[in-house]
Amino acid sequence: MPHDIPDPALVVLVGAAGSGKSTWAAAHYRSAEIVSSDALRAIVGSGTGDLDASTDAFAVLDLIVAARLRRGLTTVIDTLGFDRDRRLAYLALGRAAGSPCVAVHFTTPHAVCRARNAKRDRRVPASVLSKQVKRSAALAAELAVEGWDRVQSIDATLAADGGPPTPTPPVAARAATSTSWPPLPGQGIDYILNISRFPWGADPTGWLRDMALAAADVGFAGIALMDHLIQIPQVDRAWEPIPEPYVTLGHLAALGTDLRLGTLVSPVTFRQPGVLAKSLATLDVLTAGRAFAGIGAGWWEREHAAYGLPFPQPRERLDEVERAIETMRALWATGTKPYAGRRVSLPETTCYPRPIGRLPIILGGNGSRTLRIAARHADAVNLPSDEATLSAKLAELHTACAAAERDPATLAMTVLDVSVTGEDREDVARRVERLRGRTSAAAYVRRHHAGTVDEQRRRRDRLADLGVGTIFLALPDLAGASDLDRLRPLLTP
Numbered sequence: 001m002p003h004d005i006p007d008p009a010l011v012v013l014v015g016a017a018g019s020g021k022s023t024w025a026a027a028h029y030r031s032a033e034i035v036s037s038d039a040l041r042a043i044v045g046s047g048t049g050d051l052d053a054s055t056d057a058f059a060v061l062d063l064i065v066a067a068r069l070r071r072g073l074t075t076v077i078d079t080l081g082f083d084r085d086r087r088l089a090y091l092a093l094g095r096a097a098g099s100p101c102v103a104v105h106f107t108t109p110h111a112v113c114r115a116r117n118a119k120r121d122r123r124v125p126a127s128v129l130s131k132q133v134k135r136s137a138a139l140a141a142e143l144a145v146e147g148w149d150r151v152q153s154i155d156a157t158l159a160a161d162g163g164p165p166t167p168t169p170p171v172a173a174r175a176a177t178s179t180s181w182p183p184l185p186g187q188g189i190d191y192i193l194n195i196s197r198f199p200w201g202a203d204p205t206g207w208l209r210d211m212a213l214a215a216a217d218v219g220f221a222g223i224a225l226m227d228h229l230i231q232i233p234q235v236d237r238a239w240e241p242i243p244e245p246y247v248t249l250g251h252l253a254a255l256g257t258d259l260r261l262g263t264l265v266s267p268v269t270f271r272q273p274g275v276l277a278k279s280l281a282t283l284d285v286l287t288a289g290r291a292f293a294g295i296g297a298g299w300w301e302r303e304h305a306a307y308g309l310p311f312p313q314p315r316e317r318l319d320e321v322e323r324a325i326e327t328m329r330a331l332w333a334t335g336t337k338p339y340a341g342r343r344v345s346l347p348e349t350t351c352y353p354r355p356i357g358r359l360p361i362i363l364g365g366n367g368s369r370t371l372r373i374a375a376r377h378a379d380a381v382n383l384p385s386d387e388a389t390l391s392a393k394l395a396e397l398h399t400a401c402a403a404a405e406r407d408p409a410t411l412a413m414t415v416l417d418v419s420v421t422g423e424d425r426e427d428v429a430r431r432v433e434r435l436r437g438r439t440s441a442a443a444y445v446r447r448h449h450a451g452t453v454d455e456q457r458r459r460r461d462r463l464a465d466l467g468v469g470t471i472f473l474a475l476p477d478l479a480g481a482s483d484l485d486r487l488r489p490l491l492t493p
Contacts, residue, residue, distance in 0.1 A: 014136070015108065020106055024154065033073070182470040192470060193224070194226075204243070250283065265295050284359050294382070296363065325378065326344045375397065375400035394467065412470065415470075
């Protein structure tokens with residue numbers, strides 16, 4: 001029997017849908033002691049959700065309650081409990097029968113109710129559930145003056161038997177994670193594996209699986225994929241595979257790792273912002289809140305021409321970047337109301353599933369206008385990893401933040417680092433010689449920051465001192481999962 005609740009007693013449950021009333025009652029009372037309006041709808045109607053049967057169901061419920069109380073039997077009334085007149089009528093019946101009368105008020109958080117509701121076959125509409133939670137929160141004052149022998153508040157996020165908390169649903173568990181990434185200046189550095197080459201041979205899914213599992217094992221925080229229609233010349237030959245990234249990220253999401261997933265970056269020239277918002281929101285749900293949105297203005301005219309896509313002038317592309325960010329934020333906001341903004345007007349904002357938390361937008365590019373857009377609208381900006389160039393761009397970015405009246409400490413700094421890492425100096429030299437082609441070894445070393453793990457660690461610390469929070473690490477010699485193991489000392493705190 002629940003602590004301090006008499007037996008026998010009249011027990012009236014009060015709380016929103018999904019607050020845990022029925023689960024709690026079933027854990028503490030026999031089924032014959034529980035009188036449920038939902039169960040009676042199923043008996044006198046077509047099912048528990050048959051609202052047309054409510055009048056008959058409550059008529060039967062009242063008869064059962066009165067009969068049990070006359071016999072001095074414990075009676076648990078499982079309804080929403082919001083109707084004050086009904087509560088007082090039950091209280092009067094209990095008093096007349098000489099039964100202790102207890103109200104059990106469920107104060108389970110909205111996020112938990114919402115997550116449970118989402119798993120039901122017949123869901124309560126979101127707007128109705130929100131009103132129920134608000135109504136429930138206001139009931140504490142009413143219950144306190146109605147004359148109950150005891151009013152017990154229960155947060156049924158806990159297990160029904162009062163034991164340790166049950167695992168929090170992903171919707172509630174990941175929201176804080178999503179809002180705290182990427183790391184802001186001064187919060188340390190994490191690494192995202194940036195995959196740009198796909199030498200997967202005859203087993204694409206196996207190669208991707210092994211790569212993701214190895215990345216998680218050695219300490220990467222996530223995986224980013226390039227978003228191009230043709231492999232770019234800086235990476236490989238045009239006829240080498242470069243998969244559609246959102247299909248590929250969906251495959252990686254199914255592996256169940258804790259890796260963050262996204263692109264670096266998706267061009268707004270061939271990713272319509274509304275459809276992109278839909279893809280990213282779905283990815284965020286499939287990863288339990290670990291998706292990120294890397295976007296940019298696009299730069300490679302060849303892929304656009306090859307696929308029959310327009311390639312506007314830079315000014316138009318940057319206009320589209322601003323429009324894309326505004327559109328995605330509007331579609332990810334709560335509700336389905338119309339939106340009228342600076343660059344975007346939408347008759348409705350119906351985009352389900354919603355992202356679990358604040359889905360971070362990382363803007364790629366370092367032109368002056370791009371930095372101004374980042375200062376106004378982005379969660380993070382991706383800059384070059386060369387320290388001299390980075391320092392100059394950060395100064396320009398701070399100026400842009402001042403013009404936007406934004407504290408630079410609220411804008412995360414990320415870099416794309418295409419670097420060669422070897423186990424020792426001899427290993428570094430062998431890798432450079434194999435990769436440099438017609439470029440001189442010295443030039444290749446400078447361009448790709450080639451060095452040992454210790455040298456890369458010192459360089460990472462210098463980047464952190466400049467305010468970098470995330471390094472998107474691309475390996476020019478990445479062929480398979482075993483290539484990641486040499487990075488373990490670099491990624492281990």
